[in-house]
Amino acid sequence: MKIGFDNNKYLAMQSAHIRERISKFDNKLYLEFGGKILDDYHASRVLPGFAPDSKLRMLKELSDQAEVVIVISAGDIEKNKIRGDLGITYDTDVLRLRDAYISYGLYVGSVVITQYAGQAAADLFKTRLERLGIKVYTHYLIPGYPTNVPLIVSDEGYGKNDYIETTRPLVVVTAPGPGSGKMATCLSQLYHEHKRGIMAGYAKFETFPIWNLPLKHPVNLAYEAATADLNDVNMIDPFHLEAYGETTVNYNRDVEIFPVLRATFERIYGENPYKSPTDMGVNMVGNCICDDEVCKEASKQEIIRRYYDSLRRRLYGICTDNEVFKIEMLMNQIGITVHDRSVVDAALKRAEESGAPAAALELPDGQIVTGGTSHLLGASAALLLNALKELAGIEHERKVISPEAIEPIQKLKVNYLGSKNPRLHTDEVLIALSVSAATDPYAQKTLDQIPKLKGCQAHTSVMVSSVDMMQFKKLSIQATFEATFEKK
Numbered sequence: 001m002k003i004g005f006d007n008n009k010y011l012a013m014q015s016a017h018i019r020e021r022i023s024k025f026d027n028k029l030y031l032e033f034g035g036k037i038l039d040d041y042h043a044s045r046v047l048p049g050f051a052p053d054s055k056l057r058m059l060k061e062l063s064d065q066a067e068v069v070i071v072i073s074a075g076d077i078e079k080n081k082i083r084g085d086l087g088i089t090y091d092t093d094v095l096r097l098r099d100a101y102i103s104y105g106l107y108v109g110s111v112v113i114t115q116y117a118g119q120a121a122a123d124l125f126k127t128r129l130e131r132l133g134i135k136v137y138t139h140y141l142i143p144g145y146p147t148n149v150p151l152i153v154s155d156e157g158y159g160k161n162d163y164i165e166t167t168r169p170l171v172v173v174t175a176p177g178p179g180s181g182k183m184a185t186c187l188s189q190l191y192h193e194h195k196r197g198i199m200a201g202y203a204k205f206e207t208f209p210i211w212n213l214p215l216k217h218p219v220n221l222a223y224e225a226a227t228a229d230l231n232d233v234n235m236i237d238p239f240h241l242e243a244y245g246e247t248t249v250n251y252n253r254d255v256e257i258f259p260v261l262r263a264t265f266e267r268i269y270g271e272n273p274y275k276s277p278t279d280m281g282v283n284m285v286g287n288c289i290c291d292d293e294v295c296k297e298a299s300k301q302e303i304i305r306r307y308y309d310s311l312r313r314r315l316y317g318i319c320t321d322n323e324v325f326k327i328e329m330l331m332n333q334i335g336i337t338v339h340d341r342s343v344v345d346a347a348l349k350r351a352e353e354s355g356a357p358a359a360a361l362e363l364p365d366g367q368i369v370t371g372g373t374s375h376l377l378g379a380s381a382a383l384l385l386n387a388l389k390e391l392a393g394i395e396h397e398r399k400v401i402s403p404e405a406i407e408p409i410q411k412l413k414v415n416y417l418g419s420k421n422p423r424l425h426t427d428e429v430l431i432a433l434s435v436s437a438a439t440d441p442y443a444q445k446t447l448d449q450i451p452k453l454k455g456c457q458a459h460t461s462v463m464v465s466s467v468d469m470m471q472f473k474k475l476s477i478q479a480t481f482e483a484t485f486e487k488k
Contacts, residue, residue: 002291005048005050010285013287014283015062017284018031018062021201022201028171028193030171030189030190033205034207035207036055040055042302046302047289066107067172069174069185070108073179077090077119090176109135109164112138115140149260159191161188164189178230190269194269201273202265205282209250210286211283212287213249213286216334218300218303221303222302223251225307227251234251237249243275303331310327347360348482354372357460360383361383361387361456371384376424377429379460381425383458385433385446388447388449392445392448392449394445450475455476463485
């Protein structure tokens, strides 16, 4: 639970740097926002002290100058693409993000449907947004994108796209996920603005990789693990090294596309305002790390968690062997194994001793608590209850949930809801604990410990149900699971 990142320094430094970048252009800057604005949990895990909504708070400090444009790919609408962390489709997330930004006091100007080629689902979504009173613009697929620069930067390329009407100096272009067309939207606007006599600027905000940390720093390697499915690779920015003699870090897609961007800028502006991909960035995260060792250790744990998640997804057939092998390679580079995650061995040892599924959790003080399977509770539910009792200072033998609270839930599950397993899941044990707390002060004291579980590490010896997995997320417990089923 140690802090390695100065969040207040970041908020002040980042907003000041963006204001400075706006001033370098014709008081109009299109800022491509990579990653997540609203809930950047990856950053908060590898940079302890970074608040998941830090970027949103930073933008709030610029709210008098900024407006938000949300882009979504027509192809993603057509495919019903889902955000893995939230389990909702990209089109639903557009509405969620819009509401969230507005609730923070940000102005959301419009939604742009990109890569449009007549998709019926995109037409329906556009109609839905317009009925809600939301401005919608359409950008089209361009043959030969992104390399056919003469066609792209012409009236038959960007010129066919709708011009997005904006009213603020800073236009933040964001999306539910990668591949939505944020960069193309920004560059299209530069073309249209130039035709209107405005020399608008473009900049990129990517939290990771952190350009002023070493290439093989654990924080940057954790980003590679997080994007293993995209096959992103961190690399030295060769353009920056050539132009300035300085070593900075970027990732392969930005480096590969830079010659095309340079040609695009030259065709629009007549000159290129940037000498390297690093020049385009405005990220100040690397300047706000206050304890490098804490961030290194947190990043190593994140890589192990990503490894377990890739094993889990491979078990379900939604992940390739290559993704697993890539993260294994990263672990080898940094010299770590799954046994560097202390809860792993604790859970496996308890499972071996009991001959049944088990789980382990590390408390804020470093103590490890375990939970096993019984006729009343599943391993995850038992773990949660044991951890809360330990935090409350209540002896293990004392019952904090009365049988009168458990039996009706089991009866409901088996007799009326058709479940073959009478054992309580984590959500059900919390409900039972809440019921008991009405009459038992020990149960209430146990219940009061729930906030202390935030950020704790946990591991289970088998795959858990989707209910237990979601409950770990809701409690902000960073859990991993052995990629094996309890039953076939």
